[in-house]
Amino acid sequence: MEFTSEQRLDDGVLEREFTLGEIPGVLWTPGSAPGPSPAPAPLILIGHNGGLHKRESRLVARARHSAAKYGYAVAAVDAPGHGERPRSAADEQVRADLRRAKEAGEPIEEILDALIVPLVERAVPEWQATLDALLSLPEIGGPVGYSGMTAIGIRLAVVEPRISAAGFFAGGFVPRALREEARQVTIPxxxxxxxxxxxxxxxxxxxxxxxxGSKEKTLHANLGGHAGTPWFEVDDGNRFFDRHLK
Incomplete structure (x- = not known):
């Protein structure tokens, strides 16, 4: 992992951009209080939904709030084909097929499967490599939570034992195969x-x-459209992670 920029924000949070191979990311860590060195911070991996960037404004606001108010280290990366990362010819073709099908009013589930399943297959090992690098930093000690895209989160929760709790957003498409894998998710x-x-x-x-398959699972449903999740859910989400990561 190589840090490429660093700035102390006005809320005391330290924001650092990094690269890990071809993966670009951002790490937010809480400001240090005076006195002895603080204990290593628990970590939240914050994953954007399809098409977004690691610096999407709502994601950045959530990350800074979790670091400044709740003391978490928070990391985001650009998923394959998103943000700063190039799209392959296959990615572009699937997206073109999706646009055409939507305009024609045709079924799109198989096309979404072709878009999202390969994304999950590529993104989850990258998150695991990022997790390895982050947990090697002295200021981060775990435990680890995940908050973000459901399709990636399901696979990550199934294969990565270091993920202790997860918050998923129901607004993204989940392929049929991953809906079956959801039965294997047992963390809070x-x-x-x-x-x-x-x-x-x-x-x-x-x-x-x-x-x-989780024995502890909570559904929060709010009125409103796709981007209308109330801000108070950010605090509720952090309190959820407090119960399981601290």
């Missing part, structure tokens, strides 16, 4: 659903919540 889970999400099948989201 917070699932956020926008009741009027114009791009999300509400019943599929409710069925997915039912499928998760």
């Amino acid at each position: 889970l917070l699932f956020l659903l926008q009741w009027d999400d114009e791009g999300n099948d509400r019943q599929l989201a409710l069925d997915l919540f039912d499928a998760f």
